[in-house]
Amino acid sequence: MHISLSCLSKPILHGYFRSSCSWRVRIAFALKGIEFDQVPVNLIKDGGQQLTDQYKQLNPMQQVPAVHIDGIILSQSLAVIQYLEETRPGPRLLPADPVKRAQVRMVSDIIASGIQPLQNLCVLQKIGAEKAQWAQHFIQRGFEALEPILKETAGKYCIGDEISMADICLVPQVYNADRFKVDVDQFPTIKRLNQTLMELDAFKVSHPSCQPDTPADMRA
Amino acid sequence: MHISLSCLSKPILHGYFRSSCSWRVRIAFALKGIEFDQVPVNLIKDGGQQLTDQYKQLNPMQQVPAVHIDGIILSQSLAVIQYLEETRPGPRLLPADPVKRAQVRMVSDIIASGIQPLQNLCVLQKIGAEKAQWAQHFIQRGFEALEPILKETAGKYCIGDEISMADICLVPQVYNADRFKVDVDQFPTIKRLNQTLMELDAFKVSHPSCQPDTPADMRA
Incomplete structure (x- = not known):
């Protein structure tokens, strides 16, 4: 069986401390008990680090968060949260009913x-x-x-x-x-x-x- | 077994012909082959029918669509579409993977x-x-x-x-x-x-x- 290295590593959250959408993802990781790494993207410094060509590759919307997980890049916090819900154990983030x-x-x-x-x-x-x-x-x-x-x-x-x-x-x-x-x-x-x-x-x-x-x- | 009458009736879409969020819900109903009734909410006429007290009861955001289905009122088109996905048969609207x-x-x-x-x-x-x-x-x-x-x-x-x-x-x-x-x-x-x-x-x-x-x- 082939397991890519990226699947074995911790998810990486590209976010900003004060971004509410980044915070949503941090809460979901914490509720599920998932360890993750953070790469800060300063939305103010240098005219906005989310506007660099490098970040645009991660999220063409040039917004945070972007999450590197299981070998893919996901943006949009609710898509990330529901992906965690559907692939990770731990407390449910959506009810059964x-x-x-x-x-x-x-x-x-x-x-x-x-x-x-x-x-x-x-x-x-x-x-x-x-x-x-x-x-x-x-x-x-x-x-x-x-x-x-x-x-x-x-x-x-x-x-x-x-x-x-x-x-x-x-x-x-x-x-x-x-x-x-x-x-x-x-x-x-x-x-x-x-x-x-x-x-x-x-x-x-x-x-x-x-x-x-x-x-x-x-x-x- | 008790089945409430509302569960037996067709869903009602409160929407507007040109609203893109109303159209999303109409597409989902059509793809799933679900019959539904439409109640027009004219966003322009009378200063905007979505602003009436009566409509505000249906959707406090005073936006379309609002859907009356299975005895509840749902607003937010993606919540409606995913509710249809999780409760109705027919072609999948989200993939399995x-x-x-x-x-x-x-x-x-x-x-x-x-x-x-x-x-x-x-x-x-x-x-x-x-x-x-x-x-x-x-x-x-x-x-x-x-x-x-x-x-x-x-x-x-x-x-x-x-x-x-x-x-x-x-x-x-x-x-x-x-x-x-x-x-x-x-x-x-x-x-x-x-x-x-x-x-x-x-x-x-x-x-x-x-x-x-x-x-x-x-x-x-």
């Missing part, structure tokens, strides 16, 4: 397609001077939709009492909301879920404040 | 998170006068990334020779590219895949030009 799985994907996509893309770096750079208000507007709008949905679906976590991909998406988005000064007190369900989740080791060890590339003045 | 499944989700999410959200109606309305150039910029940028990825992954269709969710996302995005005057001739793989897919009945019957709510002057 099809309705709950659909709700997990719905909540994940409200964040990953409905909120985060609008406050992505390449978008804010194009907006220019008004970027803080722009990001605030779309996070506020998204959380106003998410709150009543989570009020229906949540138990201890976003969908019932099992941690899932939806929780993996929620916490980094709340971090972004704080960053852009959206008052999360307006959204009691979101706030309560975030507090509960931030008690967990997988969310703590993956936090932007304690990554290899976190600058000294932003360390916890 | 985990690497290919991941590539399908990666391509789907490049479109659903990386391109489409930036040319969504609520974003273009906020951009105002520059909206056509804005949409063009982000579709162009997205297709420049998608082309080399699809060149690697494509066979007859986006990922190998099996139709998948990635194809369901690609065709409506090419339609949007045409609408915003992005020259698809720049992207030979995207162009070739779109032409091949548009030969198929499931893509034809679901096309924006022939829906119940297509205005007379836009009918094929």
Whole structure:
């Protein structure tokens, strides 16, 4: 049997400490107990290291994260997380019940397609001077939709009492909301879920404040 | 055994003829051979029917589509499509191989998170006068990334020779590219895949030009 060397090595996460999509992948690795290496891609330094020809080979979208795993390169955090789910043992990141799985994907996509893309770096750079208000507007709008949905679906976590991909998406988005000064007190369900989740080791060890590339003045 | 009436009735798609995310769901229904009813939500008329309190109950994001199926309401087209995949028989919309499944989700999410959200109606309305150039910029940028990825992954269709969710996302995005005057001739793989897919009945019957709510002057 031929096993390529790349399948035996640890996955490599090309990411950035403060990128919410990189954080999602770090949480998934932590929840599954998978060891991985990190290669920092500084989105600000040198005009943005994600724009180099070298990085463009990894992810033509010129965004983080990109994950080297099992001999392939995957971008798009939810594709990475669901690949881990379908190939790795450990705690489930999607529930067994099809309705709950659909709700997990719905909540994940409200964040990953409905909120985060609008406050992505390449978008804010194009907006220019008004970027803080722009990001605030779309996070506020998204959380106003998410709150009543989570009020229906949540138990201890976003969908019932099992941690899932939806929780993996929620916490980094709340971090972004704080960053852009959206008052999360307006959204009691979101706030309560975030507090509960931030008690967990997988969310703590993956936090932007304690990554290899976190600058000294932003360390916890 | 108790079977609720809602499980016996046809799914209802609340959508709009020209919405690319509604079209994705129509393609999935067609590929799976699932009969469904359509309730038009006119995004322009009356200042936008998606903004009514009644519609907000269905989808707090105030976007289409929302699908009433098996007694629940689902929004987010990829969550709906994967729910159909996991609960309905018929042709697979995701391949069996985990690497290919991941590539399908990666391509789907490049479109659903990386391109489409930036040319969504609520974003273009906020951009105002520059909206056509804005949409063009982000579709162009997205297709420049998608082309080399699809060149690697494509066979007859986006990922190998099996139709998948990635194809369901690609065709409506090419339609949007045409609408915003992005020259698809720049992207030979995207162009070739779109032409091949548009030969198929499931893509034809679901096309924006022939829906119940297509205005007379836009009918094929």
